[in-house]
Amino acid sequence: MKQLTGLFAILLTGVPASAMAQSDTGTVGIDGRVAPICILGDPSPAVVDLGILAATSGPRVGKISVLPSRTVNLPASFCNFAGSVVSVRANALLAADASSPQPGFARAVNYTATAAGWASGNATVTTAALGNGTSASATGTGATQPLPKIADIGVTLSNFTVPGDLILVAGNYSGVVTVTLGPAALP
Secondary structure, eight states, X not given: OHHHHHHXXXXXXXXXXXXXXXXXXOOOOOOOOOOOOEEOOOXXXXXXXXXXXBBOSXXXXXXXXXXXXXXXXXEEEEESSSSEEEEEEEEEEEESOOSOXXXXXXXXXEEEXXXXXXXXXXXXXXXOOOTXXXXXXXXXXXXXXXXXXXXXXXXXXXXXXXXXXXXXXXXXXXXXXEEEEEEOOOX
């Protein structure tokens, strides 16, 4: 057994150092991308019902009632990049009957739509439809948000008026507000 141990010791000392295992290090780069996106929260409420638009008694019978402001919330809206804006496009409320109204009557209700909570300057627009319903849409853009942001955006509808304070034509009225959250326009 002594001879075997001695032979093993001789074998170990006879292995050159260059035959021992060596290590090396390499690196692998990893790349990825995130697309610039903006997302608006779901509107709450999704539909604003103003109810009866015209006064049914008193000195303003048939003319626009005093309608309270209404706010629609777009919670947890965000843009993951700098340089975004909110814009608002509003279409006046128009009577479903598209025929020209008789003198003294109107088929349009104008209002102001203001989107707040995104940047230092709100996006505000006031519709200016004529009594016959033409020129019903308008657009407004707010200030540029200089940083990525997540926020609740509130869209307030207010200042309901009728062109010339005329009597409203009977029927159903509808309008739409479109809110856009996206990159600021390039110069």
